Amino acid sequence: MPIIIATILLTSAQIASANDSDGDGTDDLNDDFPNDPCADTDTDGDGLPDTVVSGCTSYSVTAYTSFEDPFTNGAKYYDTGDQSLSRYLWNNANEPHIAHNQTTGSEMGFSLFYRSTGGVGLTDGDFFGTANYTGTVGNYTDGAQGYQMGDVDGSTTLILDSVTADSMALDIYVQGGSSNSYEASDNLIVRFVGASSTVELVNVTGATGGSNNGGFATYMGVWTSLSGDISSLGQGNLEIEFVSNSQTESVYIDNVAFTSQSQLVEDTDDDNDGWDDVDEVTCGTDPIDSNDFPSDSNGNGVCDATEGDDFDGDGIPNDDDPDDDNDGYDDIYDAFPLDPTEWDDADGDGIGSNTDTDDDGDGWSDSDEADCLTDSGSAFSVPDDNDGDGVCDIMDIDDDNDGYEDENDCAPYDPNISLLDCDGVCGGPSMIDACGICGGDDSTCSDCAGVPNGDAVIDECGICISGGNQTTCVIDSDGDGVDDDSDMFPDDNEEWGDFDGDGIGDNADTDDDGDGCEDSSDDLPTNPNECFDTDGDGIGDNADTDDDGDGWSDDDEVNCEGEGDNPQLDADSTPVDSDGDGLCDHPMDLDDDNDGWSDEDEESCETEKADPNEAPTDIDTDGICDHIDLDDDGDGVLDTDDSFPTDVSEWMDTDGDGLGDNSDLDDDGDQFSDEDEAECGSNPSDSDSTPRDSDGDGICDSLDDFNDSESDDTPGLGIMSMISVLALAALARRE
16 A cells, blocks of 8 residues: 655745755755755664754654455455344454454554344345445445445444544445435434544435435545544444445445654664664764774663663663563563553553553543443443443433433433333324323313313313403311411311411410510510510511611620610610710720711820811821920920020020021121121121221221221222233333
């Protein structure tokens, strides 16, 4: 069988040039794979690349069958057993190749399952199995053989081995005896049943009376290729199910193939010296130099540099130990030779059978198969699940999922039929008519009014009525005025009610509601949860949050220390609430007069805590009242040191003139401004320190150029100015 391999080149591959066919950057003369952009070097010339470019992928056939294994030419499948028995057919001796458990070679294994639908069964010339050239189909699409299912007289399902792949493809051919051969009961389904879901490629039925063969017509008389994406379904099986009942009706299958995307395989021994590249790196030799290989003195395949590993610590090196993990299974038979907890992997999924919850990979857990009495180690042994609900039939109480349990279902495997009719026929049409006759037509009897097929009936009062207008009848056996339906003591004319159900009528019962409070002292005698209603509001004290109805809850009254032992029961005893905020002054309200100052602060500030018009003053609004604030104006100067304790902008008055130094232009009051004193070098805060003014012209000597006498000259014309004037005059004279 030819294997089709399609290689997908990455879009990021380099553009090929005249001397670089695959565009991988290596000239064809130096490229061992000139047409493959994923590799360029093969040191040992064995056809496997030393390395593969990351991301280069290929698609190849994972599994396939063309049904080319030898078969019994021209043989038919005969079965003289129970024609209505449903079973697998692979283990019948001396019969044609109906099923095939492939263990070697490349052809996939397959099995056939037969399910009876009550027809003539497998006794009238049915054919199942591989077949070669026939006049019906001519040549098969691949090879000389295919698979035929004909005149199945029931339902047959061809099941191929379990496989995991990205896509599947197959060819089918439908044979029909005439233009109206396939009927509505005939069916053809091609599906892949995966671990996560199922994909159907074909699901067709015939037509009523066989007219035009229904959906079968699409596939009749011609080979049709089918394909589908199964990449997301997980491990599963291809199934072809065929239902028919005529010798001229057959389905042929050929060329089944499963393809998957896989990474190209790198050469594990680049220099072909018999040593794996990884081993050579571990052993310290060059993996691309065939003349440089590891030393192995004892010839056991393990280099001397790494000799001596002993996984199970039994004193025998791994290379000489037939059972490295000491689990009792020799390495050659152990699927996990370095795992003492695992040795078998029945389905080859890489998970040991001890850990694997589905050893055979058939989609049914081992525990389910144990419950369902199938072999958890064989993918061909799967539980029957008629309705496909994931519960096997022997565990499912409703095998057809029609809402009727099997024990009450006359057709437990048919969701369309459930009950016997009045004739005892499963799913039959007969019904009991109005006259009580099975299969009757309601015409053989009259109603209670004597009208044939009338609608009159006897009502519960014994009166014949029609039209649904039932008369009202009242029975009062003891004549106490309460009809028997409502009378708890219908034979005792002194009693009719028993509110607490204690067997004592309410008229005689001194505690009607059974709450332990006699009716004479019970404010709510028909409420078993209440005895008292202090405020008479109709709500018992147990449920009433304000027993005395004074507007204060019971909890608040207790917490607010009201007057008396039970203030919550005394409407005249209410908590004090000076500010009317709903919080009692003591102990709940922390600010009785609601002036923004807590009671505790007002006590410290010596103001009235219950008078909102008498609140502490706080000039600097720092939250500390002035009465206890050491710096009332918050200017950083304690009140004891502040000449202006309530003025944040002033704190000192050096000359005592009532004007703070910050705004006073002459702090010490010596008639010299602070600015002049600063320029003249005297202390602006000391009235005894004043600027010297020898000539009394109002300009201190340090700033006065003529400080020895009064002068009419321009104030401030000093010696430097005079020198400048003389210099200018001399210069003018020279010119």
